Amino acid sequence: MNYFKKIFRFARPYKKYAVFNIICNIFYALFATLSMVSLIPMLTVLFGDAENITTPPVYEGLAHLKPYIEDYLNYYITTTRSTKGAEYTLGVMVVVIISLFLLKNFFNYLAMFFITFLRNGVLKDVRNAMYKKVVELPIAYFSEKRKGDVIARISSDVLEIQHSFLSILELVVREPLTIIFTIVAMFALSPKLTLFVFIFIPVSGFIISMIGKRLKKQSDKAQLEQGYFLSVIEETLGGLKVIKGFNSENYFNKRFRDSTKRFYNLSNKILNRQNLASPASEFLGIIVIAILLWYGGHMVLIENSLSGATFIAYMGLAYNILTPAKSISKASYGVKKGNAAAERVLSILEEKNPIADTENAVRKNSFDKEINIQNINFQYEEEKVLKNFSLRIPKGKTIALVGQSGSGKSTIANLITRFYDVQQGSISIDGTDIRNMELQSLRGLMGLVTQDSILFNDTVKTNVALGKEDASDQEVEEALKVANAYEFVQQLPNGIYTNIGDSGNKLSGGQKQRLSIARAVLKNPPIMILDEATSALDTESEKLVQNALENMMKNRTSLVIAHRLSTIQNADLIVVMQKGEIAEQGTHDELMARNGTYKKLVDMQSFD
Structure with missing residues (x-):
């Protein structure tokens, strides 16, 4: 009891x-x-x-x-x-x-x-x-x-x-x-x-x-088994294209049948008893x-x-x-x-939430000077991702992070937004440690556009207005124009009131990404974080999205995590990362002149 x-x-x-x-x-x-x-x-x-x-x-x-x-x-x-x-x-x-x-x-x-x-x-x-x-x-x-x-x-x-x-x-x-x-x-x-x-x-x-x-x-075991086969269903629906494309229907059918058989046996024991x-x-x-x-x-x-x-x-x-x-x-x-x-x-x-507001958390509604990342060390379980990493992001500047996969670029974005907490070192905004700020006010200062366009089974307006629920139709349309999305939204059956389906599957990849950008534009935050926002797009979509990003980043502080180096040539500072450390940093021209890691990355992409 x-x-x-x-x-x-x-x-x-x-x-x-x-x-x-x-x-x-x-x-x-x-x-x-x-x-x-x-x-x-x-x-x-x-x-x-x-x-x-x-x-x-x-x-x-x-x-x-x-x-x-x-x-x-x-x-x-x-x-x-x-x-x-x-x-x-x-x-x-x-x-x-x-x-x-x-x-x-x-x-x-x-x-x-x-x-x-x-x-x-x-x-x-x-x-x-x-x-x-x-x-x-x-x-x-x-x-x-x-x-x-x-x-x-x-x-x-x-x-x-x-x-x-x-x-x-x-x-x-x-x-x-x-x-x-x-x-x-x-x-x-x-x-x-x-x-x-x-x-x-x-x-x-x-x-x-x-x-x-x-x-x-036995009830514990049955509930765990039910959780397992619900996970199989969730994974199947999310990866149906891959399952069909690789003719893996039999494998997933077997996984599901094995799980439901175990659940059947446990349920029989429980009900018979x-x-x-x-x-x-x-x-x-x-x-x-x-x-x-x-x-x-x-x-x-x-x-x-x-x-x-x-x-x-x-x-x-x-x-x-x-x-x-x-x-x-x-x-x-x-x-x-x-x-x-x-x-x-x-x-x-009763799960303890390690990322929560402290007792005397500060509410901060403006960004005035800089984001300061000092001597950060971070690891996921046993894997060390960042080693003694430091970076200053002044207000109004665009800072780009580049490097191979696993070099720690996305981790920095996750730490600034406090999706994870730093383990050693600190991140501060205008001199205030982000761990001492109210989570809502911290994230209220930031707009986020990720590689995966995360949209919801609702209308265009609802998806764009997530960060500003009381936005008018006109405000939504203005954000769509900045994101180069207004033209295709107009052609939808019900305009901004068209339902875009589960995960926005009624739209193309480029259209989904531009809606994600429109969402960040409407929120109108002083700090923008772009986590490989164009890496999953074709060339034509990339150009449209890149134009939208440039429109959005005007007069803003931006942290851009880039896979395609052509998209960050105009950044105020490019930071090249290697195994969780800064290999080199400077403008595009400075780094090309050094003939170092950055130039090799550019040459590899140019060759590709």
């Missing part, structure tokens, strides 16, 4: 529904017991067992409550039958029974009605909290996790918790109360017979707990009822210490315990499965 206690904080806003549910469950348990006890007077009328009492009994206190109720019942049956007949008396008893069963089911419905708001409210709030956490967690977290596993936790694991909330309230309130009220009624009718029930409950509970011992462990609870508890109950029939029959026929009507009602009460006992065993399984799901959900919710 440890994990559930932590999940219960999500139930606090809905506690009134839990209170109403508990109240309704109390009445349900009460009327469930009374509806069975009410059979006694009807059976008494049918069998003609009522003792003839013609004077109303006198109430002598709580200690004599049972004989008072019996005497009053016999008095009512005797007088009503003598004045209005046996048929009328039987009719009254039937109406009483129907009314009690109606009340029982009415409160059952109300209990389920109120719990619905609690369950669905917790489901909504846990999912919202998980999505918020997923968005907040650093990019490094998801390089170690399968996306499908995260999706499984937000979808099926949270759904399992939702179902378990109902199980807990049944386990704690509804069914135990039904059993308690029933046992009290049974004890009032016959203390001797009731002793058998006290033997049955602990024995049954022990056997059921033995059946369900390994359920949580879970399904064993109900018949096991019912069988144990029938054994006890058989003993009760034998012993109760002896009391009715031999000892004459129990009336036939009371014995039949007593048997109904005894059987009435079986339903809540089965429900408790099922609910305990639900809680075990839910606890496993809660553990997986909480592992994300």
Whole structure:
């Protein structure tokens, strides 16, 4: 229950529904017991067992409550039958029974009605909290996790918790109360017979707990497997062209089939173990009822210490315990499965975010002087990417980073934007360490255009206006013009309100990249970071995008990470990187004159 206690904080806003549910469950348990006890007077009328009492009994206190109720019942049956007949008396008893069963089911419905708001409210709030956490967690977290596993936790694991909330309230309130009220009624009718029930409950509970011992462990494995095959689906949809192009359908089909087979076997074990609870508890109950029939029959026929009507009602009460006992065993399984799901959900919710605002974080809304990168060392796991790297980026200047793949260019962009935190050294903006700045204000100063044009399944306007959600149509169109994208957007069926499909797949690579640039233009930040923004484009698209980039970089501070060196010839400073260190730096003409690493890179590209 440890994990559930932590999940219960999500139930606090809905506690009134839990209170109403508990109240309704109390009445349900009460009327469930009374509806069975009410059979006694009807059976008494049918069998003609009522003792003839013609004077109303006198109430002598709580200690004599049972004989008072019996005497009053016999008095009512005797007088009503003598004045209005046996048929009328039987009719009254039937109406009483129907009314009690109606009340029982009415409160059952109300209990389920109120719990619905609690369950669905917790489901909504846990999912919202998980999505918020997923968005907040650093990019490094998801390089170690399968996306499908995260999706499984937000979808099926949270759904399992939702179902378990109902199980807990049944386990704690509804069914135990039904059993308690029933046992009290049974004890009032016959203390001797009731002793058998006290033997049955602990024995049954022990056997059921033995059946369900390994359920949580198997549930964990099943959820992990579900996360794996969801990852396979996500990878398949993302890489469908490659799968088809390399005729790899059989390989991926096999991966998916193997995973679903493992999930099938685990699910069978879990459900078979879970399904064993109900018949096991019912069988144990029938054994006890058989003993009760034998012993109760002896009391009715031999000892004459129990009336036939009371014995039949007593048997109904005894059987009435079986339903809540089965429900408790099922609910305990639900809680075990839910606890496993809660553990997986909480592992994300309680994940510490290393890249977060400090207590006294500074809000900075302007960029005035320079970005200063000092003596940075950085590594991914065991691989050292940057070694004692230092660089000044003055305001209004364009700085280009070039070098072979793996030389650390993109890492610098990731560190400036705080997608990752520096491990040694510091990065400051106008003298303020970026780790002491509010994340939103830091990223508010920057526009980002990456090699991969990341677009969303929405309209052109929504994609362009991500950094400025209240932008007008005119502002969006102006940004599109700067990015050389206005012409093709105009030709779309609904202009800026055209949906561009999943990841913008209705557009070409160059069109997608120009929309990414328009998005950065509309945000209008003082610092622009371009991470190989033209490397994936053909020559014609590259020229259009390069013009758009030049338009965007006017009067801005820009950090350009370039693969194609032809795009950065006009940069104020070109920094050539090699194995995480600066090999050389200067303007294009200066570096060409040195006849060093930069010239070799230019010559190689020219040769290509």
